[in-house]
Structure formats: C-alpha cells, structure tokens
Amino acid sequence: xxxxxxxxxxxxAEELSFTRAAQRCYVTQPTISAQVQALEREVGESLFDRTxxxxxxxxxxxxxxxxxxxxxxxxxxxxxxxxxRAGLLRGALHVGTGGGIEHTTVPTLLGRMRQRHPGIxxxxxxxxxxxxxxxxxxxxxxxxxxxxxxxxxPAAITASAMFTDRLVAVFDPDAIxxxxxxxxxxxxxxxxxxxxxxxxxxxxxxxxxxxxIGVTLTVNYVANDVRLQLAFAREGxxxxxxxxxxxxxxxxxxxxxxxxxxxxxFDKILIWRNDLTPCAPLRAFLQLWREFRDVxxxxxxxx
Numbered sequence: 001x002x003x004x005x006x007x008x009x010x011x012x013a014e015e016l017s018f019t020r021a022a023q024r025c026y027v028t029q030p031t032i033s034a035q036v037q038a039l040e041r042e043v044g045e046s047l048f049d050r051t052x053x054x055x056x057x058x059x060x061x062x063x064x065x066x067x068x069x070x071x072x073x074x075x076x077x078x079x080x081x082x083x084x085r086a087g088l089l090r091g092a093l094h095v096g097t098g099g100g101i102e103h104t105t106v107p108t109l110l111g112r113m114r115q116r117h118p119g120i121x122x123x124x125x126x127x128x129x130x131x132x133x134x135x136x137x138x139x140x141x142x143x144x145x146x147x148x149x150x151x152x153x154p155a156a157i158t159a160s161a162m163f164t165d166r167l168v169a170v171f172d173p174d175a176i177x178x179x180x181x182x183x184x185x186x187x188x189x190x191x192x193x194x195x196x197x198x199x200x201x202x203x204x205x206x207x208x209x210x211x212x213i214g215v216t217l218t219v220n221y222v223a224n225d226v227r228l229q230l231a232f233a234r235e236g237x238x239x240x241x242x243x244x245x246x247x248x249x250x251x252x253x254x255x256x257x258x259x260x261x262x263x264x265x266f267d268k269i270l271i272w273r274n275d276l277t278p279c280a281p282l283r284a285f286l287q288l289w290r291e292f293r294d295v296x297x298x299x300x301x302x303x
Contacts, residue, residue: 006068022026077279090119093281096132096144129201138144142282143272147201167264175236192220193240
C-alpha cells in the first residue's frame with residue numbers, strides 16, 4: 001500500500017466527501033477518486049458506499065481506517081524524531097480539550113509550546129470527555145484534557161491532574177425561586193435541568209452524586225457550551241448546572257449563581273497513552289507541562 005493512497009483514504013473517511021478531501025489534500029477530486037479506487041482493488045473490497053445522501057464507510061473501510069491512521073502517524077512521528085535528532089523539532093501535536101478552559105493553564109501551555117518549538121504544528125480538537133478519551137486510545141490525538149471519569153482509566157492511559165473545579169447552579173430567580181445558598185441538590189429534583197450531554201465527564205459526575213443521595217434529576221436541555229446553557233436559563237426554562245470556573249459565568253446578566261449541596265467537585269486531567277513510545281512533539285509538550293506543574297507546586301509550598 002502506498003502512503004499517499006492511505007492519506008487520501010483517511011481524508012475521505014474523515015470528511016465523508018471526495019470534494020472536501022481533495023480540498024484538504026490540495027489535489028483534484030479525480031486524483032482522490034483514482035487513488036481510493038486503486039486501494040479498493042488492492043484490498044479486494046469496497047471501502048465506501050455511495051448513497052444518495054453521501055458516502056459512508058463500509059465494514060472494510062472501518063477495518064482499514066485505524067491501520068491507515070497508525071501508518072500515517074508512524075511516518076509523521078519518524079520524521080519528527082529525526083528532525084529532533086538534527087536539533088530542530090518538527091512535526092505535529094494533536095491535543096484535545098473540552099470547553100471552558102480559557103482561564104486555565106491550557107491556552108498558556110499551548111502558547112509556550114508554540115514559542116519554544118515553532119516548527120511543531122499544533123492542532124486542537126474540542127469535544128466532550130468520552131470522545132476525547134476514545135480519540136487518544138485510537139491514536140488520533142496525542143493528548144487530551146478531560147474530566148476524570150468515575151470508572152478507572154484504561155491501563156494504556158496515563159493521567160496527570162491539571163485543576164479542580166465544582167458544579168454550580170445558575171437560574172433566573174424570578175422564574176425559578178430556589179431556597180438556600182447553597183442550593184440542596186434535592187431542591188432541583190422537580191426542576192428542568194440544563195447541563196452537559198451524556199458524553200461529558202461532568203454529566204457523569206452530576207448523576208453519580210445525585211444517585212448517591214437518592215435524588216432523581218430531569219435533564220431537559222443539554223449543551224456542552226455553557227453560553228448556550230445560560231441562554232436557556234435566561235429564558236426561565238430551567239436551572240443550568242455548569243462548571244464554576246467557566247468564563248461564561250463572569251457575565252450572568254440577571255441570573256443568580258448558587259453553590260450546590262452536597263458539593264459536586266471534579267478534576268480535569270491531562271491524558272496520553274503509555275503503551276507507545278511518545279513522539280518527539282508529545283515528549284516536548286509533556287516536558288513543558290511538567291515545568292508548569294513544578295512551578296505551581298513550588299508556589300503552593302512557598303505561599
């Protein structure tokens with residue numbers, strides 16, 4: 001198999017469009033189509049089904065995709081490794097993160113990475129925790145910042161704590177008068193809840209605490225973007241349960257913010273795979289993160 005054919009196949013698989021894949025790879029659509037057809041002849045089966053609504057991966061395509069991604073990643077890592085040996089770090093770093101990290105060390109960390117290693121292309125993917133964990137396991141991301149799940153992490157994943165936060169309740173006090181500060185979680189049982197989707201680690205944390213104390217919550221509105229959660233809350237349709245450090249909460253504009261009892265804390269962690277030799281860009285990123293972490297820990301000791 002030729003690497004170029006695998007590159008084009010992955011582009012089509014991710015874009016689900018030959019036209020967009022051609023634009024992404026800076027080639028013509030006939031070139032993409034011809035390479036994919038040659039790859040289909042080589043493996044002996046179709047990789048895509050063409051339907052009136054677009055294209056989808058066949059079983060064969062889904063089988064080939066992780067192998068193709070690993071092949072392309074291995075070549076990119078090898079190039080980066082030899083650039084590092086020559087004294088100039090090059091390559092790509094793929095990092096995933098959720099929303100609401102604007103006031104954390106993550107943007108600063110990525111900015112310092114760019115300053116220290118300008119030859120590394122940094123690609124950031126935003127998603128909720130469960131998909132980000134899957135993408136790290138699949139090798140599509142080198143590292144990701146996720147909410148620590150309740151269940152143990154896979155053995156192939158290493159985690160480093162980044163910061164701790166808590167969920168808070170935000171609502172229109174005229175539409176939904178709630179007693180107490182903090183608000184008892186039980187008082188929210190009869191209210192429509194606005195919070196994160198099920199793929200979010202924060203949603204899992206909320207549901208775990210509710211189950212522990214025997215409270216049943218009714219989630220009517222889901223959004224990973226806290227700004228959208230607050231937009232729903234301003235309409236008086238429910239109570240938003242959001243991460244307390246999210247920058248969107250700096251401008252509540254008529255909404256009330258309350259702590260929740262019992263407190264619902266969660267950890268954000270940096271994860272990466274430990275069963276593979278880290279590529280040169282990931283090693284550089286982890287080294288920079290350790291420097292940040294050591295400075296923070298030293299500051300806490302002297303505070």
